[in-house]
Amino acid sequence: MEEGTSKSPGYCTGTEGDYTARQWDGREDCEVRQILDRIADKWSLLVIALLDRQSLRFTELRREVDGISQRMLTVTLRQLERDGLVHRTVHPVVPPRVDYALTPLGVTLHHTIQSLVHWTESHLDEIAAARSRYDERAATPVPAATGPAG
Amino acid sequence: MEEGTSKSPGYCTGTEGDYTARQWDGREDCEVRQILDRIADKWSLLVIALLDRQSLRFTELRREVDGISQRMLTVTLRQLERDGLVHRTVHPVVPPRVDYALTPLGVTLHHTIQSLVHWTESHLDEIAAARSRYDERAATPVPAATGPAG
DNA sequence: CGGTATCCGTTCTGATACTG
DNA sequence: CAGTATCAGAACGGATACCG
Numbered sequence: 069m070e071e072g073t074s075k076s077p078g079y080c081t082g083t084e085g086d087y088t089a090r091q092w093d094g095r096e097d098c099e100v101r102q103i104l105d106r107i108a109d110k111w112s113l114l115v116i117a118l119l120d121r122q123s124l125r126f127t128e129l130r131r132e133v134d135g136i137s138q139r140m141l142t143v144t145l146r147q148l149e150r151d152g153l154v155h156r157t158v159h160p161v162v163p164p165r166v167d168y169a170l171t172p173l174g175v176t177l178h179h180t181i182q183s184l185v186h187w188t189e190s191h192l193d194e195i196a197a198a199r200s201r202y203d204e205r206a207a208t209p210v211p212a213a214t215g216p217a218g
Numbered sequence: 219m220e221e222g223t224s225k226s227p228g229y230c231t232g233t234e235g236d237y238t239a240r241q242w243d244g245r246e247d248c249e250v251r252q253i254l255d256r257i258a259d260k261w262s263l264l265v266i267a268l269l270d271r272q273s274l275r276f277t278e279l280r281r282e283v284d285g286i287s288q289r290m291l292t293v294t295l296r297q298l299e300r301d302g303l304v305h306r307t308v309h310p311v312v313p314p315r316v317d318y319a320l321t322p323l324g325v326t327l328h329h330t331i332q333s334l335v336h337w338t339e340s341h342l343d344e345i346a347a348a349r350s351r352y353d354e355r356a357a358t359p360v361p362a363a364t365g366p367a368g
Numbered sequence: 369c370g371g372t373a374t375c376c377g378t379t380c381t382g383a384t385a386c387t388g
Numbered sequence: 389c390a391g392t393a394t395c396a397g398a399a400c401g402g403a404t405a406c407c408g
Contacts, residue, residue, distance in 0.1 A: 101260060103338050103345055108258030110251055126370055137402050142371065152348025164369045164408080173344055180337040187330040188250045188257075194323055195253055198302025276390055287382050292391065314388080314389045372407080379400070387392075 106151065111136055111144040113181055116170065119154065120178050123169035153177055256301065261286055261294040263331055266320065269304065270328050273319035303327055 106112065111133070118124065118132050130141055145168060148154035153174035159165040170178060256262065261283070268274060268282050280291055295318060298304035303324035309315040320328065 099342055099346070100335065100338050101264075103342070104258070104263065104335065105260050107338070108254070108334075110255050113254065114251070138371080139373095139403085140401065143401090150349055150352040151345050152351075158370090164371085166370060173341060173348075176341070177337060180334055183333050184254065184258075184330055185250060187327060188253045191323060191326070192249055192253070195301050196249075198323070199300055201302075202300040288391080289383085290381065293381095308390095314391085316390060370408090373405090375402105375404080377400105377402085379398105381396105381398080383395090383397105385392105385394085388390090 103151070106147060107153070107177060107181070109144065109147075111140055112148060113185075115141075115144055115148060115168075116153065116174060116178050116181065117185075119168060119170045119174070123157075123167045125165060125167050129168060148174070253301070256297060257303070257327060257331070259294065259297075261290055262298060263335075265291075265294055265298060265318075266303065266324060266328050266331065267335075269318060269320045269324070273307075273317045275315060275317050279318060298324070 107116075114133055114136075115129065118129060124132065126141070126145075129145075130136065130138065133141065136144070145154060145156070149156050152171055155169050155171050155174075157167040157169070159167070257266075264283055264286075265279060268279060274282065276291070276295075279295075280286065280288065283291065286294070295304060295306070299306050302321055305319050305321050305324075307317040307319070309317070
């Protein structure tokens with residue numbers, strides 16, 4: 069059962085001025101935060117990506133993701149199914165067969181996260197460079213130099 | 219700083235030769251996932267959102283987020299700074315003052331995550347409904363025979 | 369094959385105390 | 389005011405065993 073559902077009608081803001089940046093609060097009371105954290109899950113993103121334009125069965129998904137354990141795949145699938153992003157079809161056959169596919173809602177989410185993935189791919193190099201710079205700064209015992217200002 | 223040193227999760231190390239994910243590019247997949255997992259962090263998203271078009275000092279950020287602990291704010295800020303998304307400015311004054319602001323790279327990320335937030339906001343109702351339906355199904359002891367079938 | 373429940377280690381997170 | 393170091397509890401996640 070969810071928590072804090074009756075607290076805020078929509079947003080859970082409290083201290084806002086004129087910016088649109090503070091739409092959400094850091095508390096779990098905010099549904100946006102909760103859902104965002106869910107769909108941004110490492111496994112969820114991967115599953116949604118794999119289910120794009122095709123349905124896969126349990127073992128197929130497991131093969132595609134490979135690194136995921138059976139437990140996490142089940143948990144992830146259940147969460148996505150609960151959120152109405154993935155549809156689960158059970159075939160009553162002797163060798164059990166279960167197919168998973170994106171719902172229309174899941175498809176729309178796929179488009180959105182693709183933008184985020186695209187950004188990440190486009191800036192992999194920049195982030196890597198930034199990390200290298202930061203790593204050197206962290207490794208530096210003392211900068212010694214007073215700065216380029218003088 | 220125990221979590222300051224990020225190690226490989228073990229998923230994308232040593233298996234870069236057998237990626238079957240057709241959506242993303244082979245070994246880049248793990249990097250994408252790593253960065254994605256970082257920027258999709260609950261606190262990171264909030265900090266980036268708050269720093270949009272303005273710079274804030276440590277206490278100001280703490281007041282805005284409020285629910286975050288001093289420790290997590292520091293950790294989050296360090297990670298964002300390391301990834302080149304947030305710039306840290308230290309003022310050598312008697313009352314210590316440190317300002318945080320988005321870098322140009324951070325600004326571009328802000329635009330992207332806003333899309334994700336927008337999607338979440340737009341589909342809050344659908345997800346809530348889906349969860350309600352799923353919750354009822356979970357509460358069902360046993361579906362027994364299918365209704366319309368028999 | 370698909371799924372669940374349990375055990376156990378790892379990671380994350382918050383509260384606290386201390387420094388400059 | 390800003391930051392660091394440490395500890396304890398919670399949550400996460402993997403491996404295993406077992407069921408339909």
